[in-house]
Amino acid sequence: MRLPRIVVAAPASGHGKTTVATGLMAALRRAGHRVSGHKIGPDYIDPGYHRLATGRPGRNLDPHLVxxxxxxxLLLHGAATPEPADVAVVEGVMGLHDGAIGGEGFASTAHVARVLDAPVLLVVDISAASRTVGAVVHGLATFEPGVRIAGVVLNKAGSERHVAEVRAAVARTGIPVLGVLGRDDGIVAPARHLGLVPVDERTDAAAATALLAQRIAAGVDLDAVLRIARSAPDLAGPAWDPATALGTAPVIGHRPVVAVAGGRAFTFRYTETDELLRAAGLEPVVFDPLADDLPDGAQGLYLGGGFPEVHARELAARADLTAGLRAAVGAGLPTVAECAGMLYLCRTLDGAPMVGALPADAVMTPRLTLRYSTAVTAADGVHGPAGGRSTGHEFHRTVVTPAAGVTPAWRFADRVEGFAIDPAGTGLATVHASYLHTHWAGNPSMAAGVAESVRAAAPVRRPARRPAPVRTTVAEPDLHHHGDADAAPGLLDLAVNVRGPAPDWLQDVLRGALDDLAAYPRTDEATAAIAARHGRDPAQVLPTAGGAEAFTLLARTLAPRHTVVVHPQFTEPEAALRAAGHRVDRVLLRPEDGFRLHPAAVPATADLVMIGNPTNPTGALHPRAVLEQLITPGRLLVVDEAFLDAVPGEPESLSGQDLPGVVVVRSLTKTWGIAGLRAGYLLGPAELVARLRAQQPPWSVSSPAAAAMVACCTPRALAEADAMAEQAQEWRADLAARLAALGLPVAGTPRAPFVLLDTGRPAAHDRPDRVREMLRDNGIAVRRGDTFPGLGPGWIRVAVRAPEVMVPFLDALARIVREGRKAG
Structure with missing residues (x-):
């Protein structure tokens, strides 16, 4: 099989392999290539960056594990899935010739490069050397036969004289220098106790990857890299296939659900794990223990690796979930827990209460455990019968102290470790928990054993006290109502969610744009700025006259069969859809559930789904992992992120990801106080953006609006927006505390610069909407809630302002509440 490929290696860790490998992937992709990313070794974190750079799953190649x-x-499989790649970039591990201790280079980058018959691109940190770099390159190139170093990238370079000296030394080896990167800490990923911070925990990951792609494209000869990759000979043999590995025929009919932990705390698992579960007839459904419930009807549980120690307090706060998991695991739910998953199942982690399904406690220590291992299953259980041999690796800084008499999960040559327990007395160990990470492609019998256990298990049903939202029909609200209709001269305006006047520097930009009004407006500079800000291809960006134009373009361009809008939310998307003649169904999120999104409530037949994040008027911020569960083949998911720049760090955003079937709409009008200017944009698949652009009226985005887009994407503006978001967060917390003291707690857990209140109960008067009217009589305008589907006349939305601005509102509300209680 023909597959251009190149391995990125280094003399040692810390030279910049991940920087160059990820940057190459991103730069080649931006140049129009389909790139497959791979990582030598057991590491989970680097493939996350590869996924972000390539838009396809990152994969591992480790001869010890598989x-x-x-x-x-496995290389051929990864390069063919989900579509054939033009080139494979394989990131190495440690130093070029470093492998398993005592294994004479087994599992090293050099070992894998020989097996793959792939040329090597060597990355060398030259910050502390010059002519010696030539000797290092020469030594690495000649140390072991069969390893072909075909090019060198010089990293962390200093002056031009320094680079010239190094180039001359490397030239003596006959190996070309293909690129030079300067000393720029701006493209170095942050690290902590177990290496790089995973990409799913970084809100700046997409922007950092976009910057990295630009730096690599500018500093490395991509054409030369491709020529070297294309020099690799054809590979023999078929690609790996999960069904073939299991020896099973395609499964038809019911597919039992396996709940798979994901989100920021559980980022470690191999892509092939999900593929093997599906091939075995199961349906892995990802849930985030920081935000979600256990998927309804789950018949199995897979808790992979990650960093629960970083999120221990947040995990402990989900007492409803941990209690449910403890009950489900105790009732015999087949459960596999690796490392972080085992810590989560313990009674405590650094003192924070966890699930409590294992009779053990876990604590952090300064000692790092990092090793390859070979183990034997110690007891009959969820993985299969005792005696099964598996390879794996361990990587942790915690220690787990089990209670006495616990059956271990694994037997090693020198020790036993983990838990194999049968809490429901089934006769088999339904829980298998340990520190050992395994790659199921190398141990397919594990997947087969789990599938057999899951099919025999009873499904776990979600408790009735936490019902999922349901699709329903409600009285038709005024979809065209807007907060500015509630405001009026002379009233304290808490109805409109737009900050005060634009900052002086932005007003200067807008005034400067007036000089160009004689020329027709252009949006190419704005498009480039937005693309760079989110790490997207410019072809995936469409500047618009605010979010309203984006929704109108979508409504007029698309021809969905079944449209669903998740409410309560901004009504303009539904209004645009109905004006274009589309029938719209609603999924209503419940106030008693904190307006949380349950993906299962969205009908599977929906091929167009629209949702706000954070939503207007609830302020609820849906986790990215939950939104991603709405992504299905044949469906377009439209996420309105109009208020996300008012949330510190912009967490849970989908704007920086090139996800299939996902459109993100953004607005600049709220944070920057330019509602009268109409400035926003849309991010989505290039083919769809081209269709929308063809429907857009010529010059709909004015020159001042385009100038504002460029200015608001600068590092200065982004930093200022984040500072304003932090301030609004403090103001919102102060307001929420004062409202709670009045007996009017805010609904849900708002993250936007407004709060939602139900005034119809604790401050009851003769009519549910009387409180809003009485506030108006006191000179205060708030947004009426009954114009949002799913809310009644007693609901009001209140913009968050500085505490001193809110005093008249709070004083008036206190009087109204007292009067209402007296009347009652």
Whole structure:
């Protein structure tokens, strides 16, 4: 099989392999290539960056975990899935020749490069050397036969004289220098106790990857890299296939659900794990223990690795989920927990209460455990019968102290470790928990054993006290109502969610744009600025006259069969859809559930789904992992992120990800106080953006609006927006505390610069909407809630302002509440 490929290696860790490998992937993709990203070794974190750079799953190639004979088949599989790649970039591990201790280079980058018959691109940190770099390159190139170093990238370079000296030394080896990168800490990913911070925990990951792609494209000869990759000979043999590995026929009919932990605390698992579960007839459904419930009807549980120690307090706060998991695991739910998953199942982690399904406690220590291992299953259980041999790796700084008499999960040559327990007395260990990370492609019998256990298990049903939202029909509200209709001269305006006047520097930009009004407006500079800000291809960006134009373009361009809008939310999307003649169904999120999104409530037949994040008027911020569960083949998911720049760090955003079937709409009018200017944009698949652009009226985005887009994407503006978001967060917390003291707690857990209140109960008067009217009589305008589907006349939305601005509102509300209680 023909597959251009290149391995990125280094003399040692810390030279910049991940920087160059990820940057190459991103730069080649931006140049129009389909790139497949791979990582040598067991590491989970680097493939997350590869996924962000390539837009496809990152994959590992480790001969200890899967066997040498599977390296080429797994490479071919990854390069063919989900579509054939033009080139594969393989990031190495540690130093070029460093492998398993005592293994004479087994599982090293050099070992894998030989098996893959792939040329090597060597990355060398030259910050502390000059001529010696030539000797290092020469030594690495000649140390072991069969390893072909075909090019060198010089990293962390200093002056031009320094680079010239290094180039001359490397030239003596006959190996070309293909690129030079300067000393720029701006493209170095942050690290902590177990290496790089995972991409799913970084709100700036997309922007950092976009910057990295630009730096690599500018500093490395991509054409030369491609020529070297294309020099790799054809590979023999078929690609790996999960069904073939299991020896099973395609499964037809019911597919039991396996709940798979994901989100920021559980980022570690191999892509092939999900593929093997599906091939075995199961349906892995990802849920975030920081935000979600256990998927309804789950018949199995997979808790992979990650960083629960970083999020221990947040995990502990989900007492409803941990209690449910403890009950489900105790009732015999087949459960596999690796490392972080085991910590989560313990009674405590650094003193924070966890699930409590294992009779053990876990604590952080300064000692790092990092090793390859070979283990034997110690007891019959969820993985299969005792005696099964598996390879794996361990990587942790915690210690787990089990109670006495617990059956271990694994037997090693020198020790036993983990838990194999049967809490429901089934006769088999339904819980298998340990520190050992395993790659199921090298141990497919594990997937087969889990599938057999899951199919025999009873499904776990979600408790009735936490019902999922349901699709329903409600009285038709005024979809065209806006907060500015509630405001009026002379009233304290808490109805409109637009900050005060634009900052002076932005007003200067707008005034400067007036000089160009004689020329027709252009949006190419704005498009480029927005693309760079979010790490997207410019072809995926469409500047618009605010979010309203984006929704109108979508409504007029698309021809969905079944449209669903998730409410309560901004009504303009539904209004645009109905004006274009589309029938719209609603999914209503419930106030008693904190307006949380349950993906299962969205009908599977919906091929167009629209949702706000954070939503207007609830302020609820839906986790990215939950939104991603709405992504299905044949469906377009439209996420309105109009208020996300008012949330510190812009967490849970989908704007920086090139996800299939996902459109993100953004607005600049709220944060920057330019509602009268109409400035926003849309991010989505290039093909759809081209269709929308064809429907857009010529010059709909004015020159001042385009100038504002460029200015608001600068680092200065982004930093200022984040500072304003932090301030609004403090103001909102102060307001919420004062409202709670009045007996009017805010609804849900708002993250936007407004709060939602139900005034119809604790401040009851003769009519549910009387409180809003009485506030108006006191000179205060708030947004009426009954114009949002799913809310009644007693609901009001209140903009968050500085505490001193809110005093008249709070004083008036206190009087109204007292009067209402007296009347009652």
């Amino acid at each position: 066997g040498e004979d599977l390296l080429v088949p």
